Amino acid sequence: MFLGHIAVGLAGKRAAPSVSLATWLTSVQLVDMLWPIFLLLGLEHVRIAPGITKFTPLDFYDYPITHSLVGSAAWAAIFGGGCLLVYRSARIAALLAAGVVSHWVLDVISHRPDMPVLPRGPYLGLGLWNSVPATLVVELAMFATGLGLYMRGGGAAGRRISFWLLIAFLLVVYFAAAFGPPPPDTRTLAWSALTAWVLVPWAWRADRITDH
Numbered sequence: 001m002f003l004g005h006i007a008v009g010l011a012g013k014r015a016a017p018s019v020s021l022a023t024w025l026t027s028v029q030l031v032d033m034l035w036p037i038f039l040l041l042g043l044e045h046v047r048i049a050p051g052i053t054k055f056t057p058l059d060f061y062d063y064p065i066t067h068s069l070v071g072s073a074a075w076a077a078i079f080g081g082g083c084l085l086v087y088r089s090a091r092i093a094a095l096l097a098a099g100v101v102s103h104w105v106l107d108v109i110s111h112r113p114d115m116p117v118l119p120r121g122p123y124l125g126l127g128l129w130n131s132v133p134a135t136l137v138v139e140l141a142m143f144a145t146g147l148g149l150y151m152r153g154g155g156a157a158g159r160r161i162s163f164w165l166l167i168a169f170l171l172v173v174y175f176a177a178a179f180g181p182p183p184p185d186t187r188t189l190a191w192s193a194l195t196a197w198v199l200v201p202w203a204w205r206a207d208r209i210t211d212h
């Protein structure tokens with residue numbers, strides 16, 4: 001899932017408006033932001049296997065550190081702990097930690113049974129990606145809902161051009177990944193997955209309340 005995660009981040013802004021959208025997007029995308037780093041370090045592995053699901057050509061056969069439930073819980077604890085120091089609010093820290101774990105839950109919905117609970121299994125996955133139309137309907141509906149919640153809670157930020165450029169960029173990336181050719185090799189895939197980091201300063205800029 002990709003837009004589904006972003007949707008949770010947009011909705012999170014409504015639940016905790018004092019937290020920047022940049023922090024929210026980091027929370028819900030944290031394990032996908034770490035994943036390409038672990039790939040490049042050779043600690044996690046992925047195969048390009050066109051046809052493995054209808055929606056993505058990627059065979060996620062080894063990602064115990066970023067995408068197991070226990071791994072996600074550990075990243076959530078680290079991220080939530082950091083947020084507790086910054087925001088000094090247990091409620092906000094708990095919400096942002098829950099955002100990290102929400103990634104695992106949503107990935108279980110879309111992936112094949114390749115999502116580890118413990119680092120070496122058992123593996124879960126409901127396989128939404130086996131249907132392109134179902135994937136698009138679910139993720140675009142989630143994205144629209146998240147955007148609606150953000151607009152109702154976010155005030156002026158929702159009317160800024162950099163915000164709408166970010167939304168357009170996310171949609172372009174999503175459809176390019178869905179309908180474009182598979183990546184040529186896993187190294188190229190890992191480097192392109194690092195673009196998730198670009199969203200953080202972009203969202204911070206787009207979501208700022210004041211312009212100075």
Ligand SMILES: [Zn+2]
Nearest residue numbers: 031032103107
């Ligand atoms: Zn993921």
